[in-house]
Amino acid sequence: MSSIVARNKSKLIYNQPPILEAVIAVYFSHPIVSNDLIKKEKRLKKNYDLSDIQSNVTIQVKGDSSLEPKFTKGPEQKGFRLLSTDMTKSLQIWPGMFLISQRSPYVGWDFFKERFFRDWNIFFKSNESKEISQIGMRYINRIDVPVKNAAEVIKPEDFLTINPSFPNSLSQIRNFSIQSVVELADIGSQLKLSSQSVPSPILGYSSLLLDIDIIKNQDLPNSQKALNAYLDIARVKKNEIFEMCITDMSRNLFK
Amino acid sequence: MTQVLIKNRKKGIESLRSPSHVSLESFTRQFDIPVSSYSRVISEITRNCSGTPLSTFSSDEKSIREKLFDAKAIAKIKIAEVSMHLDTKWREKIFRQLDLMHDDADWESDDVPIQILSIVTFLRSLGVIDYKKYPSLGMSNSGYLLAAWLYNENRLTLEFLPIDKVRWVLSVKSEDSYESAAGETQLPVLMSRLSPYDPGQWFLHGNN
Amino acid sequence: MILGSGFCMAITKKNRALVDDAHHVARYLKPKFLIRDALDEKIIGVYGQAFELRSGEEFLSVNWIEYFELPKLDALKNIVSGMKASKLSVSSKGALAVANIANIKSIGKDRKSKIRVEYRPTQGNKSHSGIFNTLNEDTEMLDLLSREAFSELVQIEKLVMLKPVGF
Numbered sequence: 217m218s219s220i221v222a223r224n225k226s227k228l229i230y231n232q233p234p235i236l237e238a239v240i241a242v243y244f245s246h247p248i249v250s251n252d253l254i255k256k257e258k259r260l261k262k263n264y265d266l267s268d269i270q271s272n273v274t275i276q277v278k279g280d281s282s283l284e285p286k287f288t289k290g291p292e293q294k295g296f297r298l299l300s301t302d303m304t305k306s307l308q309i310w311p312g313m314f315l316i317s318q319r320s321p322y323v324g325w326d327f328f329k330e331r332f333f334r335d336w337n338i339f340f341k342s343n344e345s346k347e348i349s350q351i352g353m354r355y356i357n358r359i360d361v362p363v364k365n366a367a368e369v370i371k372p373e374d375f376l377t378i379n380p381s382f383p384n385s386l387s388q389i390r391n392f393s394i395q396s397v398v399e400l401a402d403i404g405s406q407l408k409l410s411s412q413s414v415p416s417p418i419l420g421y422s423s424l425l426l427d428i429d430i431i432k433n434q435d436l437p438n439s440q441k442a443l444n445a446y447l448d449i450a451r452v453k454k455n456e457i458f459e460m461c462i463t464d465m466s467r468n469l470f471k
Numbered sequence: 472m473t474q475v476l477i478k479n480r481k482k483g484i485e486s487l488r489s490p491s492h493v494s495l496e497s498f499t500r501q502f503d504i505p506v507s508s509y510s511r512v513i514s515e516i517t518r519n520c521s522g523t524p525l526s527t528f529s530s531d532e533k534s535i536r537e538k539l540f541d542a543k544a545i546a547k548i549k550i551a552e553v554s555m556h557l558d559t560k561w562r563e564k565i566f567r568q569l570d571l572m573h574d575d576a577d578w579e580s581d582d583v584p585i586q587i588l589s590i591v592t593f594l595r596s597l598g599v600i601d602y603k604k605y606p607s608l609g610m611s612n613s614g615y616l617l618a619a620w621l622y623n624e625n626r627l628t629l630e631f632l633p634i635d636k637v638r639w640v641l642s643v644k645s646e647d648s649y650e651s652a653a654g655e656t657q658l659p660v661l662m663s664r665l666s667p668y669d670p671g672q673w674f675l676h677g678n679n
Numbered sequence: 680m681i682l683g684s685g686f687c688m689a690i691t692k693k694n695r696a697l698v699d700d701a702h703h704v705a706r707y708l709k710p711k712f713l714i715r716d717a718l719d720e721k722i723i724g725v726y727g728q729a730f731e732l733r734s735g736e737e738f739l740s741v742n743w744i745e746y747f748e749l750p751k752l753d754a755l756k757n758i759v760s761g762m763k764a765s766k767l768s769v770s771s772k773g774a775l776a777v778a779n780i781a782n783i784k785s786i787g788k789d790r791k792s793k794i795r796v797e798y799r800p801t802q803g804n805k806s807h808s809g810i811f812n813t814l815n816e817d818t819e820m821l822d823l824l825s826r827e828a829f830s831e832l833v834q835i836e837k838l839v840m841l842k843p844v845g846f
Contacts (some may be wrong), residue, residue: 232555302566303547321554366659419551419600458618470555567719572711576770586763610711610727619714621723626826628726640727653818
């Protein structure tokens with residue numbers, strides 16, 4: 217698909233976007249101390265209906281053929297998860313990470329970004345500095361294709377442009393999963409792109425997943441303005457990639 | 472304005488994990504955050520924890536409320552996965568009714584909250600039943616979702632059991648008496664089982 | 680002994696005695712068993728599942744209305760008070776469903792089960808009674824109980840919680 221067509225397509229707005237989850241995550245090099253994290257959670261709580269503590273425990277297993285395996289518990293990390301009552305909006309804060317998520321139904325980029333900066337500006341006071349090591353933007357899409365009966369098999373190539381390619385003698389594909397890493401030199405990022413077949417949550421449908429994950433870990437933004445600009449650029453790129461990866465048959469499903 | 476320091480790229484930090492099979496996991500998995508972060512509430516916040524206290528409830532109340540919270544949270548997240556197939560009004564109605572059926576005012580310790588496998592069957596029924604009219608939702612003692620439609624004096628009730636099973640019972644008025652029928656059916660053939668009773672009267676015209 | 684209905688009858692209140700067919704019982708229904716209108720406000724029906732026996736239950740718990748020998752509304756208020764006195768939780772969003780015992784037994788007869796209603800008082804819940812021989816596996820029986828027997832519904836939040844009369 218030409219870039220001109222892609223740009224035109226990226227302006228499309230769908231009535232029923234197939235977005236399952238949208239995530240923006242910012243990673244820090246140096247962890248935030250626990251007491252500071254608790255204070256930040258207190259300030260952020262007013263924007264959400266529910267809040268709870270999360271724990272992350274690492275367990276290392278060492279073993280060799282002659283000895284019993286040894287289990288060593290690593291340091292426990294505590295973070296906070298803040299949620300809306302309907303569970304669609306969440307914020308996770310950890311010593312090393314700030315992650316905002318929107319589950320389906322997707323509210324649109326403007327609202328999603330607004331919530332990101334609303335919480336980001338509470339998380340960081342104006343005089344506070346934080347070294348960022350990585351920014352990520354991930355959109356997981358699920359395309360639900362109606363089928364006439366349980367025996368009907370859809371052709372992924374009818375709906376996605378990222379598809380497995382098999383020799384003719386191996387044509388009875390039951391499931392597939394493809395993952396690729398692509399350099400996005402124009403925005404100084406990398407793309408982790410995945411497509412796969414998944415069980416459909418609705419009877420009478422077959423489903424395909426398209427997972428677009430844009431990651432930046434170099435030339436990172438040094439101001440909020442630059443961060444805002446990068447997120448907008450990444451979102452435009454994400455939309456272009458989405459349009460490149462779907463066919464018109466897919467578009468007809470979520471217009 | 473937040474000051475953000477640029478970090479020089481350190482050697483040895485992996486920017487992306489090596490390709491592996493992708494499953495439907497939250498983005499947080501990539502960053503070593505528990506994949507279950509959306510599905511569980513830590514049920515026991517130790518009294519010694521210096522973190523923000525969640526509540527001032529006694530441990531008994533806390534466990535019932537957490538049990539209800541967990542069950543509703545899991546159900547709402549599951550329902551959100553198909554929200555592109557539900558209009559906003561109906562999604563809000565389902566959530567409102569989920570809250571109503573988990574009223575902790577009369578919740579007893581051996582009451583069973585909504586079972587996720589029942590929700591799964593209900594959501595799968597979106598591909599079988601044309602829900603032009605939204606049902607009233609309830610819950611059985613086993614935690615299975617119930618749906619009821621009334622059309623004039625005719626009534627249909629569905630109970631969504633695990634693994635695509637649906638228990639149904641209906642009553643239709645004929646002249647001066649009622650005819651009733653009941654069955655337990657697999658979801659794919661539900662509509663054919665109901666067809667002798669004109670199910671459109673409930674799904675398309677039901678006055679619930 | 681004159682009841683609110685104008686009838687005059689002697690009421691036997693002996694533990695495990697059968698309750699008269701002409702009398703009525705009320706069953707507390709949790710919000711999850713109630714069918715509501717489109718706005719989720721008005722109650723317009725009851726699920727048959729409200730009459731399923733839970734694991735270990737020998738009978739369906741109900742309350743005998745005529746036990747109190749009071750007008751129905753006052754009796755219902757006393758029933759709620761009695762439930763609370765026996766540490767049973769009652770939600771304002773729940774309801775009491777009222778049925779005539781003869782109707783209940785008639786449904787049992789149609790479904791080939793000898794339903795009976797026994798007076799089974801407990802400490803604090805003096806009007807407590809039990810419906811025996813309902814059949815969990817008979818979905819149509821439960822549906823009939825919900826539609827034809829227990830068709831009169833009184834929302835708890837509409838029962839004015841004044842001091843119960845004679846309790």
